[in-house]
Amino acid sequence: MSTLTADDFFWTDAYLLGDPGMDDTHREFVALLDALLRAADDDLLVCLDALAEHVQAHFAQENAAMERSQFPARGCHIDEHAAVLASVRGVRARLADQSDTQACRRLARALADWFPAHTDHLDSALAHWLCKQRAGGKPIVLRRHVSGLTADND
């Protein structure tokens, strides 16, 4: 068991939504963001590029599911994706053009703060909607102990 530090960002089953595709995508997001948070200055660009590529596909996947299923609240969710993607691209340009490592590190912390609430509010509503369309009810989610703020996820 380890204690959280400012640079830790790890998967917890609190993020599980019960939609296997979305959950796999979110695990990948968490791993890539954790790598960015831990990266040395020389590795920031390659880590940010990997995260940017993921985020583009991640948001496109959710946006397509919202459009395909005519999810009623899709407007604000799609707008939030667009704003985050624009921030990632803007910081990527500053990092590549001006070596602005501080902007990159601020973005990484902001994404770590943003992801739990986005997942809890917007993505969970989408997962429920998709499950209701497929199976007529909410997804059943089995979470391992999620109450402690530790990195012990076994």
Ligand SMILES: [Fe+2]
């Ligand atoms: Fe998501």
Ligand SMILES: [Fe+2]
């Ligand atoms: Fe989302």
